[in-house]
Amino acid sequence: MILIRSIRAGRRSIGSSSLYSTSSSASFSSAASIEAERTIREGPRNEWSRDEIKSIYDSPLLDLLFHGAQVHRHAHNFREVQQCTLLSIKTGGCSEDCSYCPQSSRYDTGLKAQRLMNKDAVMEAAKQH
Numbered sequence: 001m002i003l004i005r006s007i008r009a010g011r012r013s014i015g016s017s018s019l020y021s022t023s024s025s026a027s028f029s030s031a032a033s034i035e036a037e038r039t040i041r042e043g044p045r046n047e048w049s050r051d052e053i054k055s056i057y058d059s060p061l062l063d064l065l066f067h068g069a070q071v072h073r074h075a076h077n078f079r080e081v082q083q084c085t086l087l088s089i090k091t092g093g094c095s096e097d098c099s100y101c102p103q104s105s106r107y108d109t110g111l112k113a114q115r116l117m118n119k120d121a122v123m124e125a126a127k128q129h
């Protein structure tokens with residue numbers, strides 16, 4: 001487990017909320033550092049208050065980057081990158097009109113429409129990547 005500490009004696013970070021501030025001038029922890037440490041210790045949570053979110057949002061930028069990276073590295077191998085491939089299983093000929101999309105049949109975009117791929121072809125394409 002990674003231990004996260006951002007308590008700096010005698011310094012106070014700029015832009016931090018009072019929600020996580022300590023009254024002592026000798027130490028200070030940003031909301032980013034406190035919540036990162038808690039997340040690593042207890043896991044993610046989903047019952048945030050607006051003040052808590054604001055406190056994290058208002059944490060010093062470098063604290064956010066540092067502690068965000070700590071949480072990310074706790075949950076993921078930082079040397080691994082997940083690669084994804086988009087496969088259009090049906091191209092063009094769409095009956096909708098989303099204005100920006102060349103797949104809508106309502107516009108002449110030069111796109112060559114293709115029928116819906118069958119499941120086996122989709123599975124084969126997925127295995128190749």
Ligand code: SF4
Nearest residue numbers: 094096098101103104
């Ligand atoms: S027009 Fe494009 S974005 Fe809109 S529903 Fe059709 S495919 Fe999707």
